Amino acid sequence: MKRKHTPVPFPRTGRGRKAPSDAVRTRQAEEQRRRVRLMIEITARAGAYRKGLLAAVRRLSADEAAVLADLERNGLQVPQLHDVLCGGHVLVDDRRLYEEWRSAKGSRRRVSSHHRDIDKNLYPDIGMRGQVVREKLHGRTAQGTWVQLEKTPAAFGERKLPSLNDLRHLADYVVYRITRSNVGPWGLSRMTERRPMYLSPALAVPTSLTPPVARSLTRALRRIEEDDDVTAVSQDLAARFPPPDREDLVGELGRALSGRAGRGLFGNSEVWITETPSRSAAAILRESPGPPAVDEWQERGAA
Known part of the structure; x- marks a missing residue:
């Protein structure tokens, strides 16, 4: 689920700003x-x-x-x-x-x-x-x-x-x-x-972490993410869809980024989104591993 959201701007009228039309x-x-x-x-x-x-x-x-x-x-x-x-x-x-x-x-x-x-x-x-x-x-x-x-x-x-x-x-x-x-x-x-x-x-003012704290926090976040890779889904599925490799895990907490970045609007909320399964993904997962196909020219060469 995407966790970064940008609020819809709703401008206020003020000095030096033209009032929007009724339609706007x-x-x-x-x-x-x-x-x-x-x-x-x-x-x-x-x-x-x-x-x-x-x-x-x-x-x-x-x-x-x-x-x-x-x-x-x-x-x-x-x-x-x-x-x-x-x-x-x-x-x-x-x-x-x-x-x-x-x-x-x-x-x-x-x-x-x-x-x-x-x-x-x-x-x-x-x-x-x-x-x-x-x-x-x-x-x-x-x-x-x-x-x-x-x-x-x-x-x-x-x-x-x-x-x-x-x-x-x-x-x-x-x-x-x-x-x-x-x-x-x-x-x-x-x-x-x-x-x-x-x-x-x-x-919302950005606050930087000291290097020792940032390194320790990064190690903890990577350990948690690695544990999630093997416990949240089957190992077979985790191998097929590896997580993105992010350089700055600490930045995702939203403390080292400006504006509504990081965890953002949803924070640590326990929400979820249900979607219709992808047919392509389902077909890939149903495929059973088997011996590779042998081309016709390879058969002739062996003969």
Whole structure:
């Protein structure tokens, strides 16, 4: 399975940059939505979620996709997406996301108890509902933006009497107090405000290893790869299809390469891809070894 992926660019308008046309924005939004759908479908293969996730993904809105795509641009990997969908509390070292998500369609002010050290009059918490995120809640931190998906939207402060959703939200809070896990749209997450998931663009800065550590790590990786060659498949198949000979195994870890290189988006995720077997490969494997064919001229020479 290929592990290197390049995110679909979704440019932001700014000073000195021409705003894209409506047709371009529509195409970019659809590409972004299709990419996020694929990410969720892949992580659903390896993780356990509440029923209905894949049905909700088919109705994913452009604004919901934009939130998840922004998290990916800040370093979110497919394995971490499981905690996000299950209500994990995420801190992003990017203040601009607060304003960008605040201007999304359907966004509204929300009352929450998260990050009380922030002036809520200046930076109110913002909620947004959707088929996949159910209730996306985000706000400002001292250094960036926080976001969390909730199973049940609450409207405390908007009405005098609590609604049915408010009562359900209180039930989710009871579950949180008992399990010490956030109650998200599609499961429970131990990534709470006290133990959050932290995403930072600065973590993508390339870092070189010292030569002794690099040599030791390279030997370990080669030993693991050699063991995989003889244990993952039959020895006969391993001999027919040898692995590629890579010079820099350490670079594949993504620490010595720039951008989204190395293990990349999928990290160490337990995902797989099923494909129809190749007829040509199947024919080769079915061939039984036998004596080489003898040409007619060789028969005459022997006679």
